[in-house]
Amino acid sequence: MPAPLPIVRYNDPVLRKVGARVAKFDAALAALADDMVATMHAAEGIGLAAQQIGRALQLCVVDLREAKRDFTWELDGAKPPLELFMPFALANPAVTALPSDETFYEEGCLSFPGIRGDVARPDAVRVEFRDLAGVPHTLVCTGLLARCIQHEADHLNGVLFIDRMDKKTRATIDDAVKTLAKETRVAAKA
DSSP, rough: OOOOOOOTTTGGGGGGOOOOOOOOSSSHHHHHHHHHHHHHHTOOEEEGGGGTTTBBSEEEEEEOSSSSOOOOOEEETTTOOOHHHHHHHEEEEEEEOOOOEEEEEEEEEETTTEEEEEEEESSSSEEEOOTTSOEEEEEEEHHHHHHHHHHHHHHBHHHHGGGSHHHHHHHHHHHHHHHHHHHHHHHHOO
């Protein structure tokens, strides 16, 4: 049975590491993805990157089945029900912004508990990735699903949502971010 793992908090160096490409699609990878999904669900999140559990790997998981369906999706040219493919793992995802408006939405992050802020992101993306068996897929999506995938793909490349905020937004959460960074340093020494 998958068990939730500890979630790495801001200022842990692993959050800034670019993940290694997934090369082996085996039972160990599937077990890791199952543990990541359990962790994401336990934390009431919609996405989780390997860096957030201390692994610098190009792997993330996403589950928007419980979210408001204010987004569209097309997986490999079809529109299967979300329940057929979520939660799902994306290995080695490559995200391309599609022509769309750039919109500001409030984002949070499981590695930044209680901290939220507006981030501008394209509203439509195409992501090419491999599933846990190594099979390639293409997902075209909009809205919350597109934002979630961009957020998680950023994690896989050592980029955090606070890096995407404009200076004015970042200034409003700066004290909370500094406090979290200090708590992380203290916990690492303990």
